[in-house]
Amino acid sequence: MPVANVIQLRALLSEKFPGLRQHLNSTSKAQNPRFPIPKNSKPGILNLELIKGALMEIVGKNSGSATLLRELLYRAAKENQIVALIDGSDSFDVTQIAEDVLSRVLWIRCHQAGDALKAADLVLRDGNLPLVLLDLKSNSEKELRKIPATTWYRFQRLVEETNAVCVVFTPRQMISSAQKRITVRSHFSIADLECDTGELLHQLEMEISDERRFEDISEPATA
Numbered sequence: 616m617p618v619a620n621v622i623q624l625r626a627l628l629s630e631k632f633p634g635l636r637q638h639l640n641s642t643s644k645a646q647n648p649r650f651p652i653p654k655n656s657k658p659g660i661l662n663l664e665l666i667k668g669a670l671m672e673i674v675g676k677n678s679g680s681a682t683l684l685r686e687l688l689y690r691a692a693k694e695n696q697i698v699a700l701i702d703g704s705d706s707f708d709v710t711q712i713a714e715d716v717l718s719r720v721l722w723i724r725c726h727q728a729g730d731a732l733k734a735a736d737l738v739l740r741d742g743n744l745p746l747v748l749l750d751l752k753s754n755s756e757k758e759l760r761k762i763p764a765t766t767w768y769r770f771q772r773l774v775e776e777t778n779a780v781c782v783v784f785t786p787r788q789m790i791s792s793a794q795k796r797i798t799v800r801s802h803f804s805i806a807d808l809e810c811d812t813g814e815l816l817h818q819l820e821m822e823i824s825d826e827r828r829f830e831d832i833s834e835p836a837t838a
Contacts, residue, residue, distance in 0.1 A: 665746070665780045666794065670771045675799030676752045676786035683799065684748060684784060685711060691746050692716040699723065699744045703731035704753040728758035732766060735781070739770060742777035752784045759789065767792045798822040 665671065665687075673680055684700075691698045692715065699721045700707065707724075709717060721744070725731040728751055735749045751759065767783075767790045774781045783790060788798070800822065 665782070667745075667778050667780055668775045669780060669794040670767065670774055670790065670792060671780065671782045671795045671797075672788070672790040672793040673782060673784050673797045673799065674786070674788050675784075677799060679799040680752055680784055683797070684750065687746070687748060687782065688712060688716050688720060692719045695719070696745055697721060699738045699747045701725065701731050701734050701738065701747065701749045703728050703749065703751040706753045707750065728754040728762060732762065735770065736773075739773040739777065739779065739781060742779070745779055747774075747779060747781045749781065749783045752786045754786075756786075759786070762789070764791055796824045798824075 673683055688698060688700070697719050701723045703725055705724045705726050707722065709722075712720075721738075723731075723734045723738070725734060731749060731751060731754075735747060738744060738747055770781055771792045771794075773779075783793075788796065790796070
Protein backbone atom coordinates (compact mmCIF):
# COMPACT_ATOMS: atom_id res chain seq x y z
CA MET A 616 0.00 0.00 0.00
CA PRO A 617 1.54 3.33 -1.04
CA VAL A 618 2.43 5.72 1.77
CA ALA A 619 -0.19 8.23 0.58
CA ASN A 620 -2.92 5.59 0.88
CA VAL A 621 -1.84 4.66 4.41
CA ILE A 622 -2.08 8.33 5.42
CA GLN A 623 -5.51 8.60 3.80
CA LEU A 624 -6.67 5.47 5.64
CA ARG A 625 -5.44 6.83 8.95
CA ALA A 626 -7.27 10.12 8.30
CA LEU A 627 -10.44 8.25 7.35
CA LEU A 628 -10.37 6.21 10.55
CA SER A 629 -9.90 9.36 12.64
CA GLU A 630 -12.77 11.07 10.84
CA LYS A 631 -15.23 8.16 11.04
CA PHE A 632 -14.47 7.09 14.61
CA PRO A 633 -13.52 10.17 16.66
CA GLY A 634 -13.07 9.44 20.34
CA LEU A 635 -14.39 5.87 20.23
CA ARG A 636 -11.20 4.13 21.30
CA GLN A 637 -11.67 5.02 24.97
CA HIS A 638 -15.20 3.62 24.96
CA LEU A 639 -14.12 0.41 23.25
CA ASN A 640 -11.27 -0.28 25.62
CA SER A 641 -13.52 0.25 28.61
CA THR A 642 -15.43 -2.92 27.71
CA SER A 643 -13.78 -5.92 29.31
CA LYS A 644 -13.74 -9.44 27.94
CA ALA A 645 -15.44 -10.64 31.09
CA GLN A 646 -18.48 -8.43 30.36
CA ASN A 647 -18.78 -9.23 26.65
CA PRO A 648 -16.54 -12.22 25.86
CA ARG A 649 -18.14 -13.05 22.52
CA PHE A 650 -19.10 -11.18 19.38
CA PRO A 651 -22.91 -10.83 19.21
CA ILE A 652 -24.83 -13.53 17.33
CA PRO A 653 -28.24 -12.45 15.99
CA LYS A 654 -31.16 -14.37 17.46
CA ASN A 655 -32.33 -15.41 14.01
CA SER A 656 -28.96 -16.85 12.92
CA LYS A 657 -29.13 -20.22 11.21
CA PRO A 658 -28.48 -23.09 13.70
CA GLY A 659 -25.63 -24.55 11.68
CA ILE A 660 -23.67 -21.32 11.77
CA LEU A 661 -23.75 -21.01 15.55
CA ASN A 662 -20.51 -23.02 15.59
CA LEU A 663 -18.91 -19.97 13.99
CA GLU A 664 -18.70 -18.25 17.36
CA LEU A 665 -16.36 -15.29 17.46
CA ILE A 666 -14.44 -14.69 20.68
CA LYS A 667 -13.46 -11.10 21.38
CA GLY A 668 -9.76 -10.46 21.68
CA ALA A 669 -8.98 -13.46 19.48
CA LEU A 670 -7.29 -14.12 16.16
CA MET A 671 -9.25 -16.59 14.02
CA GLU A 672 -8.34 -18.34 10.77
CA ILE A 673 -10.80 -19.62 8.16
CA VAL A 674 -9.03 -21.91 5.71
CA GLY A 675 -10.32 -22.66 2.24
CA LYS A 676 -9.84 -21.27 -1.22
CA ASN A 677 -13.38 -22.07 -2.28
CA SER A 678 -16.93 -20.81 -2.50
CA GLY A 679 -17.63 -22.18 0.98
CA SER A 680 -15.25 -19.78 2.70
CA ALA A 681 -16.64 -16.91 0.59
CA THR A 682 -20.10 -17.82 1.90
CA LEU A 683 -18.80 -17.59 5.47
CA LEU A 684 -17.33 -14.16 4.76
CA ARG A 685 -20.68 -12.91 3.51
CA GLU A 686 -22.43 -14.39 6.55
CA LEU A 687 -20.11 -12.50 8.90
CA LEU A 688 -20.89 -9.25 7.10
CA TYR A 689 -24.63 -9.86 7.38
CA ARG A 690 -24.33 -10.90 11.02
CA ALA A 691 -22.45 -7.72 11.91
CA ALA A 692 -24.97 -5.56 10.04
CA LYS A 693 -27.85 -7.10 12.03
CA GLU A 694 -26.04 -6.03 15.19
CA ASN A 695 -25.45 -2.53 13.78
CA GLN A 696 -21.68 -3.09 13.83
CA ILE A 697 -19.20 -1.51 11.43
CA VAL A 698 -16.81 -4.04 9.91
CA ALA A 699 -13.43 -3.52 8.28
CA LEU A 700 -13.00 -5.79 5.27
CA ILE A 701 -9.40 -5.76 4.08
CA ASP A 702 -9.44 -7.24 0.60
CA GLY A 703 -5.98 -8.61 -0.13
CA SER A 704 -6.44 -9.06 -3.88
CA ASP A 705 -9.25 -6.62 -4.68
CA SER A 706 -11.57 -9.56 -5.40
CA PHE A 707 -14.58 -8.86 -3.17
CA ASP A 708 -17.82 -9.11 -5.17
CA VAL A 709 -20.04 -6.30 -3.91
CA THR A 710 -22.89 -7.43 -6.19
CA GLN A 711 -23.50 -10.32 -3.80
CA ILE A 712 -24.09 -8.03 -0.80
CA ALA A 713 -27.19 -6.00 0.03
CA GLU A 714 -26.78 -2.22 0.13
CA ASP A 715 -27.81 -1.94 3.79
CA VAL A 716 -25.03 -4.38 4.67
CA LEU A 717 -22.45 -2.61 2.52
CA SER A 718 -23.25 0.63 4.32
CA ARG A 719 -21.76 -0.96 7.47
CA VAL A 720 -18.56 -2.15 5.74
CA LEU A 721 -15.27 -0.25 5.55
CA TRP A 722 -13.91 -1.91 2.40
CA ILE A 723 -10.15 -1.51 2.07
CA ARG A 724 -9.07 -2.61 -1.39
CA CYS A 725 -5.52 -3.88 -1.79
CA HIS A 726 -3.69 -5.64 -4.61
CA GLN A 727 -0.99 -7.47 -2.67
CA ALA A 728 -0.81 -9.38 0.59
CA GLY A 729 1.88 -7.04 1.92
CA ASP A 730 -0.39 -4.02 1.43
CA ALA A 731 -3.27 -5.82 3.13
CA LEU A 732 -1.12 -6.62 6.16
CA LYS A 733 -0.11 -2.97 6.51
CA ALA A 734 -3.75 -1.94 6.37
CA ALA A 735 -4.74 -4.60 8.91
CA ASP A 736 -2.00 -3.50 11.27
CA LEU A 737 -3.21 0.11 11.07
CA VAL A 738 -6.88 -0.79 11.58
CA LEU A 739 -6.15 -3.08 14.52
CA ARG A 740 -3.97 -0.45 16.17
CA ASP A 741 -6.72 2.13 15.70
CA GLY A 742 -8.87 -0.04 17.94
CA ASN A 743 -12.29 1.29 16.96
CA LEU A 744 -13.65 -1.58 14.88
CA PRO A 745 -14.95 -4.66 16.74
CA LEU A 746 -14.62 -6.97 13.72
CA VAL A 747 -11.76 -6.95 11.21
CA LEU A 748 -11.85 -9.37 8.26
CA LEU A 749 -8.60 -9.91 6.37
CA ASP A 750 -9.14 -11.80 3.11
CA LEU A 751 -5.96 -13.39 1.73
CA LYS A 752 -7.50 -16.51 0.18
CA SER A 753 -6.98 -15.28 -3.41
CA ASN A 754 -3.44 -13.99 -2.98
CA SER A 755 -0.59 -15.87 -4.61
CA GLU A 756 1.49 -18.45 -2.79
CA LYS A 757 4.58 -16.38 -3.52
CA GLU A 758 3.09 -13.43 -1.61
CA LEU A 759 1.93 -15.58 1.30
CA ARG A 760 5.35 -17.19 1.72
CA LYS A 761 6.82 -13.76 2.43
CA ILE A 762 4.65 -13.24 5.51
CA PRO A 763 6.75 -13.86 8.65
CA ALA A 764 5.11 -15.88 11.43
CA THR A 765 5.78 -12.98 13.82
CA THR A 766 3.14 -10.94 11.97
CA TRP A 767 0.37 -13.13 13.35
CA TYR A 768 1.68 -12.99 16.92
CA ARG A 769 1.72 -9.19 16.62
CA PHE A 770 -1.87 -9.19 15.39
CA GLN A 771 -2.86 -11.46 18.26
CA ARG A 772 -1.41 -9.00 20.78
CA LEU A 773 -3.26 -6.13 19.10
CA VAL A 774 -6.67 -7.83 19.24
CA GLU A 775 -6.09 -8.78 22.87
CA GLU A 776 -5.41 -5.14 23.69
CA THR A 777 -8.46 -3.77 21.84
CA ASN A 778 -10.94 -6.58 22.53
CA ALA A 779 -11.63 -6.87 18.78
CA VAL A 780 -12.06 -9.95 16.63
CA CYS A 781 -9.74 -10.49 13.67
CA VAL A 782 -10.73 -13.18 11.16
CA VAL A 783 -8.18 -14.06 8.47
CA PHE A 784 -9.27 -15.99 5.38
CA THR A 785 -6.40 -18.08 3.99
CA PRO A 786 -6.05 -20.70 1.22
CA ARG A 787 -4.07 -23.00 3.53
CA GLN A 788 -3.25 -23.30 7.22
CA MET A 789 -0.65 -20.65 7.98
CA ILE A 790 -1.47 -18.87 11.27
CA SER A 791 0.16 -20.74 14.13
CA SER A 792 -1.16 -18.32 16.77
CA ALA A 793 -4.83 -18.66 15.77
CA GLN A 794 -7.11 -19.31 18.74
CA LYS A 795 -9.77 -20.82 16.51
CA ARG A 796 -9.38 -22.35 13.07
CA ILE A 797 -12.15 -23.42 10.72
CA THR A 798 -11.25 -25.46 7.65
CA VAL A 799 -13.98 -25.30 5.01
CA ARG A 800 -14.31 -28.48 2.95
CA SER A 801 -17.35 -27.60 0.85
CA HIS A 802 -17.22 -26.51 -2.78
CA PHE A 803 -20.42 -25.15 -4.26
CA SER A 804 -21.36 -25.34 -7.92
CA ILE A 805 -22.64 -22.34 -9.88
CA ALA A 806 -26.14 -23.76 -9.53
CA ASP A 807 -25.71 -24.05 -5.74
CA LEU A 808 -24.77 -20.38 -5.49
CA GLU A 809 -28.25 -19.48 -6.72
CA CYS A 810 -29.63 -20.88 -3.44
CA ASP A 811 -30.39 -18.83 -0.36
CA THR A 812 -27.31 -18.14 1.78
CA GLY A 813 -29.00 -19.86 4.72
CA GLU A 814 -29.35 -23.07 2.70
CA LEU A 815 -25.69 -22.93 1.70
CA LEU A 816 -24.63 -22.48 5.32
CA HIS A 817 -26.49 -25.66 6.29
CA GLN A 818 -24.61 -27.54 3.57
CA LEU A 819 -21.16 -26.37 4.67
CA GLU A 820 -18.73 -29.05 5.79
CA MET A 821 -16.35 -27.52 8.32
CA GLU A 822 -13.62 -28.81 10.60
CA ILE A 823 -13.40 -26.61 13.70
CA SER A 824 -10.42 -26.47 16.04
CA ASP A 825 -11.32 -24.29 19.01
CA GLU A 826 -9.12 -22.27 21.39
CA ARG A 827 -5.88 -24.18 21.22
CA ARG A 828 -2.31 -23.52 20.19
CA PHE A 829 -1.21 -25.03 16.91
CA GLU A 830 2.22 -26.21 15.93
CA ASP A 831 4.09 -23.72 13.78
CA ILE A 832 3.08 -24.69 10.25
CA SER A 833 3.74 -21.32 8.64
CA GLU A 834 6.01 -21.32 5.62
CA PRO A 835 9.35 -19.65 6.27
CA ALA A 836 9.55 -16.07 5.07
CA THR A 837 11.57 -15.56 1.93
CA ALA A 838 12.98 -12.44 0.38
